[in-house]
Amino acid sequence: xxxxxxxxxxxxxxxxxxxxxxxxxxxxxxxxxxxxxxxxxxxxxxxxxxxxxxxxxxxxxxxxxxxxxxxxxxxxxxxxxxxxxxxxxxxxxxxxxxxxxxxxxxxxxxxxxxxxxxxxxxxxxxxxxxxxxxxxxxxxxxxxxxxxxxxxxxxxxxxxxxxxxxxxxxxxxxxxxxxxxxxxxxxxxxxxxxxxxxxxxxxxxxxxxxxxxxxxxxxxxxxxxxxxxxxxxxxxxxxxxxxxxxxxxxxxxxxxxxxxxxxxxxxxxxxxxxxxxxxxxxxxxxxxxxxxxxxxxxxxxxxxxxxxxxxxxxxxxxxxxxxxx
Numbered sequence: 001x002x003x004x005x006x007x008x009x010x011x012x013x014x015x016x017x018x019x020x021x022x023x024x025x026x027x028x029x030x031x032x033x034x035x036x037x038x039x040x041x042x043x044x045x046x047x048x049x050x051x052x053x054x055x056x057x058x059x060x061x062x063x064x065x066x067x068x069x070x071x072x073x074x075x076x077x078x079x080x081x082x083x084x085x086x087x088x089x090x091x092x093x094x095x096x097x098x099x100x101x102x103x104x105x106x107x108x109x110x111x112x113x114x115x116x117x118x119x120x121x122x123x124x125x126x127x128x129x130x131x132x133x134x135x136x137x138x139x140x141x142x143x144x145x146x147x148x149x150x151x152x153x154x155x156x157x158x159x160x161x162x163x164x165x166x167x168x169x170x171x172x173x174x175x176x177x178x179x180x181x182x183x184x185x186x187x188x189x190x191x192x193x194x195x196x197x198x199x200x201x202x203x204x205x206x207x208x209x210x211x212x213x214x215x216x217x218x219x220x221x222x223x224x225x226x227x228x229x230x231x232x233x234x235x236x237x238x239x240x241x242x243x244x245x246x247x248x249x250x251x252x253x254x255x256x257x258x259x260x261x262x263x264x265x266x267x268x269x270x271x272x273x274x275x276x277x278x279x280x281x282x283x284x285x286x287x288x289x290x291x292x293x294x295x296x297x298x299x300x301x302x303x304x305x306x307x308x309x310x311x312x313x314x315x316x317x318x319x320x321x322x323x324x325x
Contacts, residue, residue, distance in 0.1 A: 001025070001026060001027065001048050001049070001313075002027045002028075002029070002046045002047050002048055002049075002064075003025045003027065003028045003029070003047065003048070003049040003050075003051065003309075004028075004029050004030075004031060004043050004044070004047040004049070004050045004051070004052075005017075005028065005029070005030045005031070005051045005052065006031055006034070006043075006050050006051065006052035006054070007031075007032065007034060007052040007053065007054045007071075008032045008266075009052070009053065009071050009072070010030075010032075010051045010052040010053070010071050011030045011031070011032035012032075013071060013298075013302055014028070014030050014051070016298070016302045017051070017302050017305055017306045017309070018306075020302055020303050020306035020307075021306040021309055021310055022306075022310050023309070023310045023313040023314065025049075025309070025313070029043055031043055034054065034056070037060070040059070040060060041060045044059060044060050044061065044062040044065070045060065045061065045062065045063065045064070046064060047062060047064065047065055048064050048065060048066050048067070049065075049066065049067045049069065049309070049312065050062070050065060050067070050068050050069070051069045051071055051305070051309075052068075052069075052070070052071060053070040053071050053072040053074070053075065053077055053078065054077045054078065055068065055077075055078040055079050055082065055083060056079055056082070057079045057081075057082040059082065061084070062084050063084065065084050065087055066086070066087060066088065067087070067088050067090070067312055067318075068083070068087055068088070068089045068090070069090050069092070069305060069308060069309065070089065070090065070091040070092060070322075071092060071301075071305065072091065072092065073091050073092065073093050073095065073206075074091075074206060074207070074234070075089065075091055075322055076206070076207045076208075076234065080323070080325075083325045084325065085325050086324075086325065087324065087325045088318060088321060088323075088324050089321070089322045089323050089324070089325070090308055090318055090319070090320045090321050090322060091320050091322050092301050092304050092305045092308070092320060093152055093300075093301070093304065093320065094297050094298075094299075094300030094301035094303075094304055095153075095292030095297045095300075095301065096152045096153050096155075096156040097156060097296065097297075098291065098292045098293070098294040098296060098297045099153050099156070099157075099204075099232050099291045099292045100153060100156035100157045100159075100160050101160075102232065102258070102287075102291035102292070103157045103160075103202055103230055103232060103256075103291075104157070104160050104161065104164070106230055106256035106285055107140060107145070107161075107200055107228065107230065107256075108140060109256075109285065110228050110253070110254045110255075110256060110283075110285065111137070111138040111139065111140050111143075111200075111228070112137045112138065112139070113128070113137045113138075115285070116128075116282065117137070140161075140164050140165070140166055140199075140200075141164065141165040141166070142165060142166070142167075143166050143167070143199035143200065144166065144167045144168075144169060144197055144198050144199050144200075145157075145158075145161045145166050145167070145168050145169075145198065145199070145200050145201075145202060146168075146169050146170065146171070146194050146195065146197065146198035146200070146201045146202070147168065147169070147170040147171070147182070147201075147202045147204055148170070148171050148188075148191070148201065148202065148203050148204060148205050148211075148214070148215075148233070148237075149170075149171075149172065149173075149203065149204040149205025149206065149211075149233060150170040150171070150172040150176055150180075150182065150185060150204075151172075151204065151205075151206075153204045153232070154170060154172075154202070154204045155180050155181070157202060157204065158170070158180060158181040158182055159180070159181050161181075162181045167183055168181055168182045168183060169182060169183055169184045169185070169186070169194055169197065169198070170182045170184075170185045170186070170194075171185070171186040171187070171188050171190070171191045171194050172185055172186075172187070172188060173187075173188040173205070173208075173210050173211070175187075188210060188211075188214075191214070191219065192219065192222055195219060195222040195223050196222050196223065196224070198223065198224070198227055199224065199226070199227055199228070200227060200228040200229075200230065201223060201227060201228070201229050201230070202230045202231075202232070203215070203229070203230065203231040203232065203233040203234075203237050203238060204232060204233050205233045205234075205237060206233065206234065207233070207234035207236055207237060211233075211234075211237045212236050212237065213236070213237070213239055214237050214238075215229075215237060215238040215239060215242075215243070216239045216242055217239060217242035217245075217246075220238075220239070220242055220243065220246045220251075220252065221246075221251070223252060224253075225250070225251055225252065225253065226253040227252060227253055228252070228253050228254050228255065228256070229243070229252060229254075229255040229256075230255070230256045230257075231255070231256075231257050231258065231259055232258045232259060232291050232292075233259060234259055235257075235259040235260050235261045236261065240261045240274060240275065240276065241275075241276065243255065244274070244276040244277075244278060244281075247278075247281050247283055247284055248281060250283075252283075253283065254283035254284065254285075255283070255284050255285070256284075256285040256286075256287075257278065257284065257285070257286055257287070258287045258288075258289055258290065258291040259289055260273035260274060260288075260289065261273070261274050261275070262274060262275070264288065264289075273286070273288070304319075304320075307319075308320065
């Protein structure tokens with residue numbers, strides 16, 4: 001049984017995954033460079049298991065492949081139509097607590113005008129001080145948080161937000177039997193009803209045909225002019241130019257963005273994340289897709305992935321099955 005750790009991410013974490021396994025993989029190989037066709041062709045021809053989150057239409061045949069274990073939660077970099085038949089695709093989680101903490105941190109920082117206040121006071125200004133004539137900052141008690149995509153991350157955020165005294169409502173593309181901490185859950189088709197109620201909107205959905213471009217200029221205009229937008233899902237769910245214009249013209253209160261329309265590329269490590277200068281807007285907090293990147297996430301994620309490989313070797317049912325082809 002041959003196992004291939006394919007792509008840069010899988011190559012980097014292969015030793016940690018193998019170190020957490022209880023069973024032994026007899027024949028493993030690592031290929032970080034997807035463009036190395038001299039190695040890719042024979043590796044895919046023989047592999048029964050591939051660990052990696054990328055599958056391209058131009059990949060060579062993989063006639064023996066039975067398990068594609070993504071090293072990420074998102075599978076939007078896997079070209080499903082080109083996958084071999086008879087294949088099981090699984091993903092992996094473990095990032096929910098870290099991202100939920102990030103969401104609450106950003107919501108509080110924007111609402112309390114934390115960075116603006118700290119920066120101005122460091123520069124010697126008492127402008128935020130009440131006796132000096134400063135205006136009060138906000139608080140999240142009693143505010144309504146709308147969550148688009150009520151999956152694992154959405155539920156973790158909801159639990160924390162309710163603890164802060166927020167009301168949580170959500171929209172999801174599939175029916176939800178257990179509302180958890182959400183007061184109400186809308187079908188995705190009724191998102192227009194949810195948005196005007198929200199003081200903050202969290203984008204936590206996966207990218208697919210139903211969600212690509214979901215928050216366009218019209219839907220952004222339905223939000224309160226004081227509302228916040230936090231995106232930890234996928235950038236393409238939100239219209240890039242429409243969001244920039246709304247923030248620049250103060251038709252939205254602010255945004256925290258951890259996902260971007262232009263991805264990091266090792267060939268251009270300092271390339272911009274967007275076609276628009278979000279970094280010039282004072283009401284935007286920007287991070288480089290790192291909200292879930294913690295030691296805790298790594299321990300949970302690679303342990304879960306190793307456990308799934310153990311299950312496969314033992315012939316046990318797999319967890320986190322996304323599809324079979």
